[in-house]
Amino acid sequence: MKLALQLGYWGATPPGNAGELVAEAERLGWDAVFAAESWGSDAFTPLAWWGSATNRIRLGTSVAQLSARTPTGCAMHALTLDHLTGGRFTLGLGVSGPQVVEGWYGQPFARPLARTREYVSIVRQVLAREAPVRGDGPHYPLPYRGERATGLGKPLRAITHPLRADLPILLGAEGPRNVALAAEIADGWLAVYYSPRLAEQYNTWLDEGFGARDRTGFEVVASAQVIVTDQPERAVADMKPVLALYIGGMGAPELNFHAEVFRRMGYAAEVAAIGRLFREGDRERAAAAVPDELVHDIAIIGTAGHVREQVARWARAGVTTLLVGCRGVDELRALSEVWNTF
Structure with missing residues (x-):
């Protein structure tokens, strides 16, 4: 199993120590560093900025949101960063949710799986550069053929030759159909709120997507807080406000993918209570309603010995990073230090 650093997305201001973290991760031999986006900072610019000061560590998005840019525009970002970093870029993509897609980007959220399939197909066409790029689907038609089309659109091939036609594409996915789609069309799965307790379920979803496809080289990149500490109770408590935000506030009550993840883990009653308290504006009680067991399901927190045991457990479950x-x-x-004792 490999280690990767998650820079995430910015809050009200840029983080003050991101450059220091990236430099230290490379010095320590970590495999990759990822940046995210929500509705503030973007996922690509920090990687270009901090990546320019590195030589070895891989750089990835986790995730770049589909609705933020067209598939050809996204492919331009990817091939540019891949050239600038000497083939170290990994493109992680995700659909986000209807509140962001429709409320921030002004795009329809409907049919996210079909949109993802079309999007990835076009990105791969750009990177392959075997022929002018075409999109025959309804979501990303190329050339554009809507009612306001001039009829002058022309299929084009990228001017710049991509460094790698096989630049890795990972999909952020939480539900069974999205996870299966990642196995079918992508090079890896970016797993949010992964729990090794549900490994058998995840592998069933993945196997459905793989079909007869060879699984060799497929990455399972699981986001997890891994904290080496003799005071796990404090670290667990520190995680609860963020979890309450994602369970109760990162999505509409009718459709919150993060909340669905925890319902599938068996926390339906707790999710309902957290959501209700969060929507009432009582964030303190919403955080307090997050069970310790839920935190331990998705994080590795404890002494060096405990962390070693749990990392081995996650690896046995199929996590590669x-x-x-x-x-x-x-x-x-x-x-x-703990990692080097394996």
Whole structure:
């Protein structure tokens, strides 16, 4: 199993120590660093900025949102960054949710799986550069053929030759059909709120997508807080406000993919209580309603010995990379010390 650093997306201001974290992760031999986007900072620019100061570490998006840019525009970002970093870029894609897609990007959210399939197909056409790019589907028609089309659109091939036609594409997915789609059309799965307790279920979804396809080389990149500490109770408590936000506030009550993940884990009653408290504006009680067991299901928190045992358990479950957020270089170093004892 490999280690990757999750920079995430920015809050009100850029993080002050991101460059230091990236440099230390590369020095310590971590495999990759990923950046995300929501409705503020974008996922590509931080990688270009911090990646320019590195030489070895891979750079990836987790995730770039489909509705933020057209598939050809996204492919331009990907091939540009791949050239600038000497073939170190990995493109992680995700659909986000209807509140962001329709409320921020002004795009329809309907049929996310069909949109993802079309999107990835066009990105791969751009990277392959075997022929002018065409899109025959209804979501990303190329050339454009809507009612306001001039009729002058022409299929085009990228001017710049991509460095790699096989640039890795990962899909962020939480539900069974999305996970199966990742296995079918992508090079890896970006797993949000992964729990090794449900590994058999995840592998069933993946196998459905693989079909007869060879699974060799497929990445399972699982986001997880991995904290080496003699005071796990404090670290668990620190995670609860963020979990309450994602369960109760990152999505509409009628459709919240994060909440669905935890319902599938068996926390339906707790999810309902957290959502109700969060919508009432009582974020403190919403965080308190997050069970300790839920945190331990999706995170690795404890002594060095406990972390070693749990990392081995996650690896047996099929995870190939742990994508970890760290607040400072001390956390990076502490985790690396444990990692080097395997």
